[in-house]
Amino acid sequence: MNAARRALVRLLAPALCLLVAVAGCAAPAPPVDAQVRRAVADWAAAPPARLAGIPLEGWTYEVTSVRREGARAHAHAELRYRLAGYDSAPTGSARELLLARNGGGPTWRVIAEWSAQGAPSQLWDQPEPVAVVRGAHSLVLGVGQSRQTLSEIAAEADRAVPAAGAAWPGPWARRVVVLVPATLNAMAELLGRPADTYRGLGAVTTGATGGGPAPADRVVVNPEGYAELSQAGRQIVLTHETTHVATRTATTARTPQWLSEGFADWAAYRQSPLGPTEAAPTLARAVRLGDLPAALPADAAFAFGGDRDATARAYEGAWLACRLVAARWGDAALVRLYELVGREPLPAALDQALGTDLPTLTGAWQQALREELG
Template sequence: MSRLTGAGEQRGAEVIDDQGDTLPLPAVEQPRPEPPAGPPSPRPPVGPIAKKVAIGLAICLVAGAGYAGLRQVADAPADPNAPTGTQGPQSSSPPDNEAADGVRRATAGEEVLQKMAEAVTAGNRSDFLDTIDDRSTAFRTTARMVYANLEKLPLGIFQFRYVSDDTAALAPDRLAELGAAEAWLAQVEVSWQLKGYDQKPARAILPVTFVRRDDGKTYAASFSDRFVAGQRRPVWTLGELDVSEGDRSLVISLNSAAQAKAYVPLADRAVTSVSKVWGTSWPQKVVVVLPAKQSQMEYVLGAAPNTYTQIAAVTMAELDAPQIGAPVRIVANPKLFVELGKQGRRIVLTHETTHVASTATASPVPLWLAEGFADYVAFEAVPVQDESAAKELLKAVRAGRVPTALPDTKAFAASSSSLPEAYESAWLACRLIAEREGEEKLVKFYRAVHTSRSADGLSDAFKTHLGMTEQQFVAEWQKYLKELAGV
């Protein structure tokens, strides 16, 4: 059964598979607050597998109007495990001097960032490492890894922007460790675009520590001194990457045991399966991220620890605000995804790719339609038995508990006692439309709701494309469920 933790949903089922399986589902992203006037402020950003196997859980965060779990990263509390500024500024100065010092720090920091970005773009490793503090030995090792990772990615745009700083953010022991004439923590926006995959650059906020040495030169000394809760971290900062590209996919793996190349055929095949149903009027490209550890998945998503322990995959947009054209990633759960059989992973990737194609991370479609449609596409690609895929729902119907309405957003919450039925209900609602009206009509129905700017978009689509009201459809759907349950 799928479960949702935090901001998602989940469900379970079984599939006829000679290896194993799993299941897909929703997505989430955080809106970025508008900066106030004045100086800029930081923008936070299964047991043995037999022929019949229980489908693992997969969840997509769905960002957009009405979706559960939308988080305001800007309002997130500071990470309690991160160092905090317990001391005052390194020197007390009159207000005019403080302002001048702020301008000086920003100028010096921006110069370092510019050199760093130019070095990445030019492919100049030596120049990149020249921006790194010699005395920060551990960070120099990290910087070499970061540069090597960026070299492996098909980068188009790569930029840094100095946003703000806080001279009181570094704890006394950290300042002593740095041993610099001056040290401060800055919030830096990094933008990067994967050429051939992203319409717009991905963006994230990095906490960059700068130091000024006795010779007056400024260097970068850390990318990780202080993150706030819910702050996303670029995958290329988390560990050594293995990157492989297919005809329709880019797979980025942090897990040496899960080589990127092995997953490319599955991702390419998922794109083909989705295009057969959705059509080809989308980029037909996906980016799949395979973390090595649960914590890395949480860092990429900007999630609290242990949020996604039972979730096979997540679809997320790498921007702070949901919008059409945002770079979208499919992020796998390292443990569950690897344990799933090949067919199971195919189901998950097809489901998630459906969210990518339909821009579900920035769509007003109700959750039942987004998840039901993604399940429909996935199960068309990999046949499933109704008794397996809708086990809990059919059991409820046979017990006389026939749903009285299509599942609402709350039905997909982690705390919902009827979470599996919500997913199964959504899938069978979409399948009913396809069986009665044709698959093409199902797609048109989805697109009509997706593109509508009206608050009545869903009801309008029911009337225009299905020739009935939602209430009439629910009555037909209830009969359909009873037929499937044999009651």
């Protein structure tokens, strides 16, 4: 291109740009992914009215994929949020969002949301509104339950927190969140497992272990099993589960189930007038029939959904093992054992905390079973 033609192009360029703009050839619209992400962000900024009253903060979605199908789009996202004053870090779950074009125009809006396949649901996914009751040390969120029922659970949780704190002097939040779904099936949806897994149980605790703070321990009540318990039984169940919340930072994959479950029962029964034969009836029957356990309960013995009598014997034996340690070596030694066993092998922890070994502890436990249950 000679100098004259280059000069002509430079002169005509502004005019050409103006002509394109006048003709309506604007910059291309943002891609669908970007539009959908913007719509999801708008949805997060104004959570549904059904969440009103729940102390939520940091409510956000991280969109990980977008799929468009004509006038609709599907977004897969990770929901993150905190319960203000209760969660130390964000929690959440995988979600699916359905979007449609806003009024048929170029933008999108969220029209539905649900839990992703394989992910547990959230309490507010259930059809009825979530009721909120605040206790002195507790936050109770319930669906399909009377205000009186939720208030009674809050009072029981308020008593459970100081009881757990007295057993576990280490650092923890000293507050608890209790979820009360409408039915056993709804409870199973919250936990992502079959309903039969929890049939007959009063409550369970959620939350990851790993030696660090768990952002969202929740005590989840089975409304059917809990309703069958006496007042004393409810208090024991809630104190047991709250103790799991208290000990979470010290609980790791190294911690044997007999110690974690036994410690929680030890904390729950400390103020109970029940003796070993009353609190451990299933194991007492077995011992009287000559079926003395050969070893402390294995982790597999505590699995939900198995033989109920075998599971009961495991829990009762674990409680009596921790009760023995506290009686013979002291409460502080039991706590020290729990702290150590989360970081190092059980033999080393037993030696440091109790000055004994596993065979000696097992033998002492078996002797206690004979004397107290036989």
